[in-house]
Amino acid sequence: MATLILVRHGRSTANTSGVLAGLTPGIALDEHGAAQAAALPGRLAGLPLAAAVTSPLQRCRETLAPLLAARPELPLHTEERIGECDYGDWSGRKLAELADEPLMKVVQQHPSAAVFPGGESMRAMHFRSAEAVREWNARIEAEHGPDALYLMCSHGDVIKSLVADALGLHLDLFQRVSVEPCSVTVIRYTRTRPFLLRLGDTGDFASLVPREPSPEGGTAAGDGGNAVVGGGAGAG
Template sequence: MVKTIHLVRHGHHALLDRRLCGRMPGVGLDELGRRQVAHCADLLAPPPFTIQSSPQRRTRQSAAILAARFGLAVEIAPAMDEIDLGDWTGRTFEELADDPAWRRWNSRRSDSRPPNGETMRHVQNRVVRHLEEFRNGDGDGTLVIVSHAEPIRAALLHYSGIPLDDFPSIEVTPASISTLSVQRSGIRIAGMNRGMPA
């Protein structure tokens, strides 16, 4: 059995590092983001047999660029959706700076959550379940999944054996590729956060 999963973060968008977009509708790639994903496509080898995407617009746009390169359709994978940030969705980092819940979230991902949002543990569980379904399925080949920083980070923390509270140790930059090697005995990390343009 030879299986590979490439976890690709979507490309840059205009609100990146300014606002907590989460599942906010209508957030799409900008020109930089489109260039980043086109560069990412050059690095995906061997060619994938399937491309999956989170339901969000920016990931679907990124996946469409990759799919066009390889002549594939895009499958929507709800399990790889962005974390639900609840009441923080759409807020700026400045607006949250003095919020004790925000400070706790950024130090204790293992036992905190955004107000009316999703825990990091729940994100990790749904993502890992999806990846393990691929491992246990029939057939070989390469799967590309276009997702977001937090779901990809959750997967990498799990397969690295790193606790959720140590989330800053895993970097996931726009249009980066993190690769999982899938074997009958389990899934291991073959590469992290590579390929983004300078």
């Protein structure tokens, strides 16, 4: 079956301001995120991509823009089901403020039971995105053959849940996975099992350097022992 290249969008203005963007419209890449996106064509050079599939949100479309400019023949498809989790009433709020919400403990320790007020459950996000990947795997294989590679540009929590799915992990363990902005995660699907070939690959080890937590609520996975809801801003 197909090999899926998952790209998290580049660093956004919401990431650097410590805001949980969710489905909020108009969230663009910041200057560093734009540079990350500009480097993406070079990182993927030589890979015969059959198609690109994107979340409908602006930050994902901006991330893929340089790649599409470099490869004008690459088909682009929009897929609502790999869009960001609907955080409902949490959307647009500071992560530092949300850390004190009772629901945050559920999000961190028992995410399969987390339902965002006015939004969706993490379980629903997980199911819809996994279903989308399986349908796209079948479509890409039917159109391009079993050795085809294709790309999806999505969001931190969505990609983490897809990694958990590929590894056969319960959703309650997905917060142990970290994917930084514009990182590349690769899953090869076969008839019997998926294989995780890359996880959160940025080609940069700067994020491993110890640093002080951000006053906006932390930018690195593991700050205070918690995962960054939405994925965080990464290093840089």
